[in-house]
Amino acid sequence: MRFTALLSGCSTPGVSSRPPRRGLLVALAASVAGMGHAPGALARQDSAPTTQPATHPAPAKDNPPLARVVEENDGAIVRMETVTRTFTSPGGGPIVHLVGVTHIGDRAYYDALQGFLDQQTLVLYEGVKPGGEGDAQGLATTDEERAKLTERRLRLLGILIEQSRRATKSLPASLDDLEQSLPRPLSRAFRGARSDGWNHPIGFIAAPDGATFELTSRGSDNAPGGEGFAADLKLSQQKPLTDEEIGQRQEGIQTKLASALGLEFQLAAIDYSKPNWRNSDMSIDQVQRKLQEAGASGEQLFRMLDGSSMMAKFAGFLLNFIKASPQMQSSVKLMMMEMLSHADELMEAQGGEQGKLMGVIVIDRNTAVLDDLRAVLKNEKGVGSIALFYGAGHLPDLEERLTREFGYRFESDRWFPAISMEVAKAGMTPQQARQYRQMMTQMIDRQKAAGKRAK
DSSP states (O other), rough: OOOGGGOOOOOOTOSSSSSSHHHHHHHHHHHHHSSSSOOOOOOOOOOOOSSSSSOOOOOOOSSSSSSSEEEEEETTTEEEEEEEEEEETTTOOOOEEEEOOOOOOOOOOHHHHHHHHHHHSEEEEEOOOOSSSTTTTTTTTHHHHHHHHHHHHHHHHHEEEEHHHHSSSOOOOOOHHHOOOOOOOOHHHHHTTTTOOOBBOOEEEEETSOOOOOEEEEEETSSSSGGGSSSSEEEEGSOOOOOOHHHOOOTTHHHHHHHHHHHHHHHHHHHHOOOOEOOOOOOOHHHHHHHHHTTOHHHHHHHHHHOOTTTHHHHHHHHHHHHHHHHHHHHHHHHHHHHTTTTHHHHOOOHHHHHHHHIIIIIHHHHHHHHHHHHHHHHHHTEEEEEEEEEEHHHHHHHHHHHHHHHHHEEEEEEEEEEEEEEEGGGGGHHHHHHHHHHHHHHHHHHHHHHHHHH
């Protein structure tokens, strides 16, 4: 995502923060809006505050917001909220809740979401599956398809090994060691990629001097040599990995950022092990294939899985400064809320690699969860309510397809406070905070215009 225009650090009359620091803070807020899964299709809305999750009647707008920024106590407190949108079936089927979530938020936010989700009969949640899972559409049913799948997995493992080498200055001793070193989302997805298309282990050999390595599948017969589909497949037989594919991965940036801001990271705060929770997503094999078909680089896959972004390295550099300054921490929160409230428009304006990535992240993965929903409605009786628990950026497409393909009707909205802050802690008055938010909106508008021109 391009955020060059946001790095200028322009000044706003009446706002006490220094312009140079503001430029750094805007860059950091930009990194939050662009990292990991789609942060959310969000729209700005100043309205009456709600201190607890609240249910409201049907929105008046044709494109109602999925997140909003609200004020409380005459602007002394600013809060970002995300929506849970409820739908009913005219035919008397289960209630369906579209539960949008932001990946960094207050502890109370995740506690409230957990309580709501645990009350539902079934929760279908976001999370790219390991290789070999979720391939109901016949990803690899012939030897030719299994060979292609094996080639993709060899390349995937090769990229991870090269990323590890760049980070540690040495090759991993084994694939086991590599798996243990990966952040949780990558480690889970990596596990299934260690087998080839015939479900045989992929071999890893490193040269004694650590300069080179090889990844090998023994083909359909799982024996050395062979011909046709029984022949060995090796990473060295493919074109060399490019710097664009390998990229740089900033592991754990969302967790570190959440800690620096006094917030929580979704994967650490939510308990996904409940018996009524079901992983409903594409497998890493499917995601990798879709990205290749879209012409996106291998690096885009890891940005999606591990929460890194174009600004993540810069964000990591600033984390220690945020921890040391309550005022800076509050300023980042304020800007982050405003950035996220415009995230849908920023995403729509992006072209190139980011645009290709968003098509796979949102549309293709929504198809996977809707296929699971369709199967539940058809085959599982006695289900009273179903929650689709995904990043808020998935909700516009999910809502459109839920009403068009399934015949569901909007019932109500329920708002959950995600991030709250006192503007005085940022060294501002409520009026200055409004000016600060307006400055952010103006810079975002310029960024959107630049992105649309480039697109």
